[in-house]
Amino acid sequence: MSRKIYAILSILLIAAFVLAACGTPATEAATDAPVATEAGVDATEAPESAEPVTVTWWHIGTAEKDTALYQAFADEYMAANPNVTIEITVLENEAFKTKLATVMQSGEPPDLFHSWGGGVMNEYADAGLLRDITPELDADGGAWRSTFSPGPLGVYSYLGKNYGVATDMGMVGFWYNKALFAEAGIDSPPETWTELLEDVKALKAAGITPIAIGEGDKWPGHFWWGYLITRICGQAGFEAAAITRTGSFTDPCIIEASTKLQELAALEPFQEGFLAATYGDEATAMGNGKAAMELMGQWAPSVQKDNSETKEGIGDDLAWFGFPMVEGGAGDASDGYGGGNGYAVGKNAPDAAIDFLKYLSAAEQATRMAEIGIALPVVKGASGVTDPYLLTIQAKTGEAKYFQLYYDQALPPALGSIVNDNVQALLAGQLTPEEAAQAVEDGFAQ
Amino acid sequence: MQQVPAIPEPLKLKKGPGSPQQIQDNLTIFLFLLPAIVLFLVFVIYPIFQSIYYSFFDWKGLGPAVDFVGLENFKKILSDKVFLKSLKNGLLIIAFALTLQLPFSLFLAVLVGRNLPGRVFFRTVFFMPYVLSEVITALMWLFLYNPDPERGFFNAIMVLIPGGEAQAWLADTNLVLPAIFAALTWKYFGFHMLLYLTGLQNIPEEIEEAARIDGANSLQNFFYITLPLLGSTIRTSVYLSILGSIQQFILVWIMTKGGPVNASETLSTYMYRFGFIRFQLGYGSAVAIYMFLLSLTFSLIYQRLTRKPDYLTGIEG
Numbered sequence: 001m002s003r004k005i006y007a008i009l010s011i012l013l014i015a016a017f018v019l020a021a022c023g024t025p026a027t028e029a030a031t032d033a034p035v036a037t038e039a040g041v042d043a044t045e046a047p048e049s050a051e052p053v054t055v056t057w058w059h060i061g062t063a064e065k066d067t068a069l070y071q072a073f074a075d076e077y078m079a080a081n082p083n084v085t086i087e088i089t090v091l092e093n094e095a096f097k098t099k100l101a102t103v104m105q106s107g108e109p110p111d112l113f114h115s116w117g118g119g120v121m122n123e124y125a126d127a128g129l130l131r132d133i134t135p136e137l138d139a140d141g142g143a144w145r146s147t148f149s150p151g152p153l154g155v156y157s158y159l160g161k162n163y164g165v166a167t168d169m170g171m172v173g174f175w176y177n178k179a180l181f182a183e184a185g186i187d188s189p190p191e192t193w194t195e196l197l198e199d200v201k202a203l204k205a206a207g208i209t210p211i212a213i214g215e216g217d218k219w220p221g222h223f224w225w226g227y228l229i230t231r232i233c234g235q236a237g238f239e240a241a242a243i244t245r246t247g248s249f250t251d252p253c254i255i256e257a258s259t260k261l262q263e264l265a266a267l268e269p270f271q272e273g274f275l276a277a278t279y280g281d282e283a284t285a286m287g288n289g290k291a292a293m294e295l296m297g298q299w300a301p302s303v304q305k306d307n308s309e310t311k312e313g314i315g316d317d318l319a320w321f322g323f324p325m326v327e328g329g330a331g332d333a334s335d336g337y338g339g340g341n342g343y344a345v346g347k348n349a350p351d352a353a354i355d356f357l358k359y360l361s362a363a364e365q366a367t368r369m370a371e372i373g374i375a376l377p378v379v380k381g382a383s384g385v386t387d388p389y390l391l392t393i394q395a396k397t398g399e400a401k402y403f404q405l406y407y408d409q410a411l412p413p414a415l416g417s418i419v420n421d422n423v424q425a426l427l428a429g430q431l432t433p434e435e436a437a438q439a440v441e442d443g444f445a446q
Numbered sequence: 447m448q449q450v451p452a453i454p455e456p457l458k459l460k461k462g463p464g465s466p467q468q469i470q471d472n473l474t475i476f477l478f479l480l481p482a483i484v485l486f487l488v489f490v491i492y493p494i495f496q497s498i499y500y501s502f503f504d505w506k507g508l509g510p511a512v513d514f515v516g517l518e519n520f521k522k523i524l525s526d527k528v529f530l531k532s533l534k535n536g537l538l539i540i541a542f543a544l545t546l547q548l549p550f551s552l553f554l555a556v557l558v559g560r561n562l563p564g565r566v567f568f569r570t571v572f573f574m575p576y577v578l579s580e581v582i583t584a585l586m587w588l589f590l591y592n593p594d595p596e597r598g599f600f601n602a603i604m605v606l607i608p609g610g611e612a613q614a615w616l617a618d619t620n621l622v623l624p625a626i627f628a629a630l631t632w633k634y635f636g637f638h639m640l641l642y643l644t645g646l647q648n649i650p651e652e653i654e655e656a657a658r659i660d661g662a663n664s665l666q667n668f669f670y671i672t673l674p675l676l677g678s679t680i681r682t683s684v685y686l687s688i689l690g691s692i693q694q695f696i697l698v699w700i701m702t703k704g705g706p707v708n709a710s711e712t713l714s715t716y717m718y719r720f721g722f723i724r725f726q727l728g729y730g731s732a733v734a735i736y737m738f739l740l741s742l743t744f745s746l747i748y749q750r751l752t753r754k755p756d757y758l759t760g761i762e763g
Contacts, residue, residue, distance in 0.1 A: 105507040107508075277593075277617070414724040
């Protein structure tokens, strides 16, 4: 008798939990979908004393000035819209990726969250975890959409729908220490891959660590591989291998890129312990003048400063050059490899979140971000970039005939992760170019 | 519980199984256990079955799992070199733990359990690492292992030793596992030492005294009296150490993320890589099932093998 009671009660309990687990998200999703279109239009003009809403915003600006500026944006918006509360969560890059994956799997995305666009974002969009903001972008004859350069905005669109906007975009390139280059007797930055290898040898001969790299984090190394493929295979070669699949990652041009990468690694150009170093270590080495160059994105100068002992970085000694041409490569000299930062909109985001995103992505705010060197604006009318090298990057990004988004973001997460793992193995000499190529192909087969 | 005050006559309740009184008692017990049962079901039992379910799917972790693949994940795992590598690393860590970490802890326990001057102080010092969180431990060791001799403690010492040179501890595929093991040992030896200390306190002094009177020297005393009487403590400590080694995650993940090139991959980091970085949660779940089976099989076999010999049951707690 009592046993039966236990059994019945336990079954009831389990049933209750199963039902509870299935029940909640469905109701929430149903409530906010219909209001989306109509409210988007008037939200900009009249922040009427509406119902109190809370907007959750996750960003990865952990440096002090980033955090302060983003907090200021939120405070200003909240002051103008007293019914809106913006809850900010600041997360470190790697921790952010992990935490976001977890909340995504539970089906509860933040309203606004940092995104690099591309494959990872598409994955979320496929799962219905993002809110389509195309209607808001196109409202009033595309008033909001027309403020953006189309390229960067496109990174946040998938199958014709927009799920977020860009706030920053730039191409990866070499940040180098002019003083150290001069010390090694190098007058001008290299223009070809062969010259780059020569410069590396000269720097080594002068007792200078040629290249800083945080290969423990893996993504810094993948810039090298990605750029080599961009230079050697060109747009057609890469798209055949990765997108149309008329080619494959075992194509000769990709093997050649891997071989070139290993030629570089054979010169031992990296700082001691690079395989376990983080990007923070890389920026520290550059900021303290302990390495001559790094291949990094537009954020590099501000991170170098933040990670240096003096908080000033290497000052005027820092300069920039684009990734050199590879002899015989199919790529155009203007082609760029890079990406940037922006925000995606979670499926449960209230209209206030999109209105705040409009505020955040406006030219005025873009200028303020550019002024402290944490973004290269992608909206028209924004200024604030004074650093000549950042201006160069901004111009080159705009001129690129083919601008390839980082592979680890453009490809689906499983493949992006295989690419990153592979590059580390290539640099460590643990995989041959052929094996690395096959590993990516196996990833496609999965 | 059974000593219930006399029941009023008119009700004429029977006591015993199935009587209303008995049911009421059981219900009371059940109500008190309910919170614990609920938590256990929701956070332990339910996820296990969920993992088993997902392990049969090719599932990205977003939305419902629909792509049923049967045992495909389980087959793929066994043919993956990286999985076999992480299994091998797990076994290596276990081997290190059993041959180095535990004897070392026992040695220290015997030292600070005796009349060593200042033993209370040493006991506290040795136990301190265990109190630190794993994350802090990992970060601290990261600093110690910094390859730059100006910043990393170990390399600062290495360059002072004649003929020694700075090592890239965590970046060298051969050094990384021993380096992580050193951190693991530092973190956990205090815990095992404490276990042994408790065990030592349960050994009646009379027995050791009797042995001494019979002419046993301190080495004989240790091997014939102390060690056998510590048997059950050692078994517990070995058991916890092996399970801990199989499941080790935090320290490894923070220090190396399983790298470089999978050289320090453990089963947990392998599982995490697929579940949360590659978004292959079905595959990751299958790895979790393998880990679960491994731990379960080990536990069952171990408990059978180490059943207490009868002559010890009287003395030990």
